[in-house]
Amino acid sequence: SLTIGIVGLPNVGKSTLFNALTKNDVLAANYPFATIEPNVGVVGVPDPRLNVLAGIFGSQKILPATVDFVDIAGIVRGASEGEGLGNKFLANIRESDAICQVIRAFKDENVVHVDGKVSPKDDIETINTELILADLQSVEKAVPRLTKESRLQKEKVAVLAAVEKAQKILESGETLFSAGITKGTEQGDLLHELHLLTTKPFLYVFNVDEDELVDEDFKNEQRALVAPAEAIFLNAKIESELIELDDDEALELLQSMGQEEPGLATLGRVGFDTLGLQTYLTAGPKETRAWTIPKGATAPEAAGVIHTDFQKGFIKAEIISFADLVETGSVAEARAKGKARMEGKEYVMQDGDVVEFRFNV
């Protein structure tokens, strides 16, 4: 499955956040026999529709979609040169599908900042500089090779052009992601063979003081710093406390801070979206479940997420939109009112599709 690498300078609250991530019980509750690596934290993707469906179907269990976060230690100034844990750091980040930067905004005299002052802008620049320098090394190595190859292999001409364009962007100090060059774009796909870091989607977690959680001017300033990446604001210490509380107490604490959901829930939702993922829903008396698919997946591909046999033997998908199901109140009633659609192999799954697959075994 796709993973998001968590990176950040020392002492910004990564471990605190990551501990909260690993304590959250979404996996233990729903996949009791799953084994996960110690450096992986699994977060549920909040989806209020699941409770509604479970009510309609009388489901015993609810299984939300999940996102995997990987703790990647070792970014310091000079990481791209192999300083500190530099090489391991770069290898780990290369394996991630998105990059989540934890940025310190909280002020605390007792917690030393590696560069002596709390400045989100400077820290973001420090991290991005290392990522950009690492990409520049890859690009500079590739140019002579591609120049040679493109003389004989026509398809390499476009790759070389894309690489040279990427080089200019990186040399100007910009990440390829912020220049709009990512996986799935024409330029981004041409760069695929270089396994660059900054073509991955970014998201930012600002570890803030409690008063900053509700300071819209402050938050807008940070958002402007990182756009087009998403920014999430949370307090890692409070998140680690929230995880220990039962639901009512947690809700009370959140409301006292003017928050609607825990920061970890927001992180799950935004992370999921940053990875380009979407869900479809299945429901029955046993369980209501959100299944993870890439955006744009077809009905047979969606069936394949449940079981490869479902994809191989795919006949049709019976689909009722969540809204129609809620309005009609049951599958039988939705069918009677003509709200259940039979979709074939070409159908592209939509957000909120409640699905039952028909297949040959």
Ligand code: GDP
């Ligand atoms: P890491 O080096 O990035 O993994 O940072 P840690 O999670 O180890 O945190 C470094 C120090 O900052 C620890 O003493 C934490 O208790 C403290 N810390 C983490 N998050 C917060 C926060 O939101 N507010 C305050 N005041 N301290 C925090």
